[in-house]
Amino acid sequence: MIARPVKAVVLLFPITKKYEAFCKSEEAEIIRSGQTVSPDLYFVRQTIPNACGTIGLLHALINNKDVLDLRDGPLFRMLERTMNKTPDERAAALEADQDLAEMHKLSSVDGQTEAPSADDEIDLHFICFIEKGGNVYEMDGRKPFPINHGPTTGDLLMASKQVQYII
Template sequence: MSEKHWFPLESNPEVMNNYVQKLGLNVDNFAFTDVYGLDEELLAMVPQPVLAVLMLYPITKENEAESHKDQEDQEKSGQKLPEELYFVKQTIGNACGTIALLHSIANNQNNLKLNDGFWKDYLNTTKNELPENRAKLLEKDDRIEVAHEESANDGQTNKEEHVDTDLHFIAFVEKNGTLYEMDGRKKFPLSRGTTSSSTLLYDTAKLVRSKYMNLNPEQMNFTLVALSAV
């Protein structure tokens, strides 16, 4: 981890949309929206298609152990990731919200409109870089740090409170018919089974239940946001 430590971003679609817009994402056709629950009728309320799903969840010893086992299993299996799957390491403290947004946007560039600005510049510059080098370049770019700070200030959290948190953002994206869990703390993206552009939200909901919620049924701090059609 670097010495940089940002104030946490909230799981708030309005804040997220303002944030990504400042950095050059056109949100006229696709934008971030709340997922109000994992029941079928609530998932059906989210406009389709869904390009990515972000989850904010509590880090616990149960889901950390499960995640570590999954990483080991996939490493031993020698899984090959698609070259076009964009992954960046998280080296800035509390930057997980920004990393999740970045994974959502970077892996859906063909469907999104990027105006001149940070997103276009950064993704063009880093498309052939390793995840660790992408992280270093992210640390050096003042534009995203300033925009993150402004967006964190737009949230409801009292900045006088302790900024260390046990909540963490990850993203889920589809690439070549596979659902990938994108977490900048991990060594690599985790393959989570088959999916499609039309079932990404529903397949993610099943995964969230089985791999996260069922491990910690007493925890209530789960929120999901979708990058979906407007």
């Protein structure tokens, strides 16, 4: 059983040509039609190769800072420095942050499998889904902006019905 409430879902999935085509059309539609995005949302672009897992975790943690104790440490300091920055400025700050770089390096080699080199071509990708202001957001640092998938009942696991196209 999974404890509730679920505050974030980090999803690992294979990137396919079909998924890439869908992303392009979705992005074009959002640019054409627009979308509502909560001003409280924290989104950072992924500019570091093979760091999608770290970016997904950052999205999950920072966007739930209200229920976490982030009063100290590298994540809190990054948040303080970048709260009023653009997603690209946040990415640049992340690239320059030695504390978070060290945490990323240590966590990426921890576990039972060998971590890929930052230069390796990877066809798997991590993204994060969060709830903010009653809507489900897809947080994918490869994209230029978060995607608002619409209202949720507050149970993020049940919101997976809204993102079945990925699975």
